[in-house]
Amino acid sequence: MSGFEAFGGAASNPSGDVVRRLALSGHPGVRLSTVVLPVAFAASGGRLRAAVDEFRPDVVIALGLAEGRSGITPERVAINLDDARIPDNDGAQPIDERIELHGPDGRFTGLPVKAIVDALQKADLPASVSLSAGSYVCNHVFYVLQALAEQSERQGRPLRSGFIHVPASPELAAGHPGMPSLSLDELERGIRIVIDTVVATPVDARLPGGAIH
Template structure:
């Protein structure tokens, strides 16, 4: 039986931060043996993307072309969130509150002038959340990926899915790790070991779930 190839992307460190847990998880997944993924028939490829509006898209498309994945799971850091949050939708908007790593700060710019206003994830986001919470890892469905480079990449993943029949993909945010917050801070964190475990389970769930769970995952604000 053919293995399912999954491309997992993360980001480099942003601004003055020493690391980015989304990129660290990707490095772990491709550098450390993953018997659970192998047993599930999953072949993982990974790439760490630049935190750049201009460069992230070409790097993403180059990785998709090089690895020919069946599933793309893009990861990014959402400092302040308390758990792993699969994104349900990405919007066609770049609106940067702060500059990216190249110093670019687009305001009210379309990602794709000819693209739809929004693109929805084709990952089983609710099933992923259910799988994570069942093993005690905090997770919830998110209805906004913001308008920074994470949303930019999430929208481009959706475009790749539209152009490649059979490809599935989406974006997931991860919270900060303890090394990124000051001692005594109230900002919620997860350890890199917890994040690796969670993303590994999310990958397996995405590969094995054809139809998403019909459970509550909405929000009132």
């Protein structure tokens, strides 16, 4: 499981905070390995590859922050595009650049996103399927992760993987009136539900979860 360090001048990033919590406490029935990635286009993919090579996981769940979203949002597709509104933590700001010059325009998740949303909603946590992971470092990592999954599949070592955005923590939202948030306790509970759902659901549920716009 991966999360991210703080970025954009913020003091924390709930995606990384939740991953650190899980690293300390573990999860029943699962051998959990974690990494907190740099918010940097060039460094994040390499760090992710190194972690996958080291841990050789069966499943990778990557987390990232989406300030302004009100719930936990599993992403459905990563796009082959880096287009940064703000510089990353290394000062890089790619504009309209392909992540892989000859890669596909999009790569889809390997996680049961609709089953995840259903399980979260049944646990009274806000959640929905997202059709856009943006074009910042989160999307970059998601795209690279799915490329790693394709490579593992070709090598006869299946890897289920995907990306999930989490909303701001109350601490991050405090300076932005009206911004929705979830506490770290709620986020941890939600991500534990995600883990259990992924383990128990090899094929996604056939449920409505698309968007009109």
